Amino acid sequence: MRDGVNGKAANPSELTAETREAFQNNLLDWYRENRRELPWRQREDDPYAVWVSEVMLQQTQVKTVIPYYERWMSRFPTLKDLAEAPLEEVLRLWAGLGYYARARNLHRAAQQVAAEYNGVVPTDPEQLGRLPGIGRYTLGAVLSIAFQQKAAIVDANVMRVLSRVFGIEGDPKANPANARIWALAESLIPDGRARDFNQALMELGALVCAPSDPNCEDCPLLNVCVAGNSLDPTVLPQIPAGKRTVHVTHVSTIIRLDRRVLIIQRPPHGLWGGLWEFPRRVCEPRETPEECARRAAREAAGMQVRIVGPVGTVKHAVTHHAITLLGYEAQLISEQGGKHTPAVRWVTLEEMGTLPLSAPQAVLRETYLRCLERENAGGRQYPLPL
Numbered sequence: 001m002r003d004g005v006n007g008k009a010a011n012p013s014e015l016t017a018e019t020r021e022a023f024q025n026n027l028l029d030w031y032r033e034n035r036r037e038l039p040w041r042q043r044e045d046d047p048y049a050v051w052v053s054e055v056m057l058q059q060t061q062v063k064t065v066i067p068y069y070e071r072w073m074s075r076f077p078t079l080k081d082l083a084e085a086p087l088e089e090v091l092r093l094w095a096g097l098g099y100y101a102r103a104r105n106l107h108r109a110a111q112q113v114a115a116e117y118n119g120v121v122p123t124d125p126e127q128l129g130r131l132p133g134i135g136r137y138t139l140g141a142v143l144s145i146a147f148q149q150k151a152a153i154v155d156a157n158v159m160r161v162l163s164r165v166f167g168i169e170g171d172p173k174a175n176p177a178n179a180r181i182w183a184l185a186e187s188l189i190p191d192g193r194a195r196d197f198n199q200a201l202m203e204l205g206a207l208v209c210a211p212s213d214p215n216c217e218d219c220p221l222l223n224v225c226v227a228g229n230s231l232d233p234t235v236l237p238q239i240p241a242g243k244r245t246v247h248v249t250h251v252s253t254i255i256r257l258d259r260r261v262l263i264i265q266r267p268p269h270g271l272w273g274g275l276w277e278f279p280r281r282v283c284e285p286r287e288t289p290e291e292c293a294r295r296a297a298r299e300a301a302g303m304q305v306r307i308v309g310p311v312g313t314v315k316h317a318v319t320h321h322a323i324t325l326l327g328y329e330a331q332l333i334s335e336q337g338g339k340h341t342p343a344v345r346w347v348t349l350e351e352m353g354t355l356p357l358s359a360p361q362a363v364l365r366e367t368y369l370r371c372l373e374r375e376n377a378g379g380r381q382y383p384l385p386l
């Protein structure tokens with residue numbers, strides 16, 4: 001395989017004007033014809049809308065994001081609405097999207113913009129970049145899409161397209177390849193077209209230059225693409241073998257008292273920070289799930305319980321962790337002992353459904369609801385199939 005356009009290393013300063021122009025024109029023409037009508041594209045000049053959509057789209061597929069974005073925008077149509085909302089409501093609208101630090105940072109950043117910039121999103125890269133949760137990617141997205149500034153956006157799609165077009169070898173997430181990709185992404189932006197150009201590059205990666213099955217025949221960049229003209233375009237980018245998946249078992253205890261269950265709120269930081277859940281612990285080696293369920297009740301909520309039976313199993317993946325969550329119903333024996341969080345509530349399952357829950361806890365709650373429905377119908381069965 002050649003190692004760059006015209007057989008040279010893909011150094012932005014060495015791109016010929018002809019290559020640059022062909023890349024820009026072909027891509028923009030293609031985008032005009034093929035761009036998807038997505039809800040956030042109706043508000044491209046609104047930095048708040050761009051910001052929210054780009055944060056939601058990190059690590060999450062477009063089709064998953066659409067209903068979340070629409071619900072969010074109907075509840076928080078402006079940055080001021082978001083800044084004034086309680087964090088609990090923000091987390092509830094985010095529940096199921098994962099990576100909750102994104103929602104907490106958006107909320108804090110909106111409050112900061114409201115307080116320090118009179119509610120107007122700053123156009124200055126330094127001011128914008130200092131806001132919570134604004135990394136290089138989000139900064140580039142807001143500056144280029146909302147404000148038409150020449151700032152690059154490099155996501156997994158852009159990394160793949162540029163690695164292939166310019167024949168960039170090495171891990172695209174590590175230097176020197178990563179630095180070259182960012183430099184290329186910035187140097188290719190045509191004057192006054194940052195909004196369309198950056199979105200076109202991401203759209204091409206999503207729709208045409210697929211990871212394992214790129215559609216080179218229909219690609220507008222084929223005439224300038226190193227990988228597209230090689231025997232196997234999928235050789236690039238050179239992604240190192242991923243981290244081994246770690247399997248872990250969590251156990252949650254559903255402590256029931258009449259029509260209510262006990263839930264606790266997690267501390268504000270870390271995975272699932274600020275969300276509500278049934279008392280939960282990671283199952284230790286050599287510990288049975290029932291032992292872990294009793295320990296979860298004791299350590300997380302300060303309750304001694306008797307286990308009634310298993311409720312169901314929920315599978316969930318977070319980064320390189322494959323989590324199996326086992327739910328157990330339990331009866332309260334006494335309230336004593338153990339270190340536990342002060343954020344404990346007794347709620348009905350309906351009330352629990354209105355609080356922000358992590359995705360696996362939301363599934364466990366629904367599973368338990370179905371279990372109780374069967375109980376009311378006189379035919380209880382454990383465990384329930386999911």
Ligand code: SF4
Nearest residue numbers: 209214216219225228
């Ligand atoms: S020609 Fe093929 S490899 Fe190159 S950018 Fe297009 S789809 Fe990707």
